[in-house]
Amino acid sequence: MKKLDQKDIATIVKLRGLGFQHKEIGEKLGVTGAAIGYQLSQIRKQALEHGIDKIFKVYCAWLEEEN
Numbered sequence: 001m002k003k004l005d006q007k008d009i010a011t012i013v014k015l016r017g018l019g020f021q022h023k024e025i026g027e028k029l030g031v032t033g034a035a036i037g038y039q040l041s042q043i044r045k046q047a048l049e050h051g052i053d054k055i056f057k058v059y060c061a062w063l064e065e066e067n
Helices: 006-017 021-031 033-050 050-065
Strands: none
Touching: 006 021, 006 033, 006 050, 021 033, 033 050
16 A cells, blocks of 8 residues: 655645545545545644644645645
8 A cells, every 4th residue: 555645644634624535535645545534533633732723734834845
């Protein structure tokens, strides 16, 4: 299975925020919907521990690095 990098994780945040389902995101990134669900649960844990805004800004910055 593909290992997700920082850009992939940031893309998960973006696409989920835009209303895409786990399966759809997984298809775009080449992983299963279950893998997307797992990543989202990890992201949620980080957000609860470190603050939602802080974590969201980190993922946005990762997307900007690619542009």
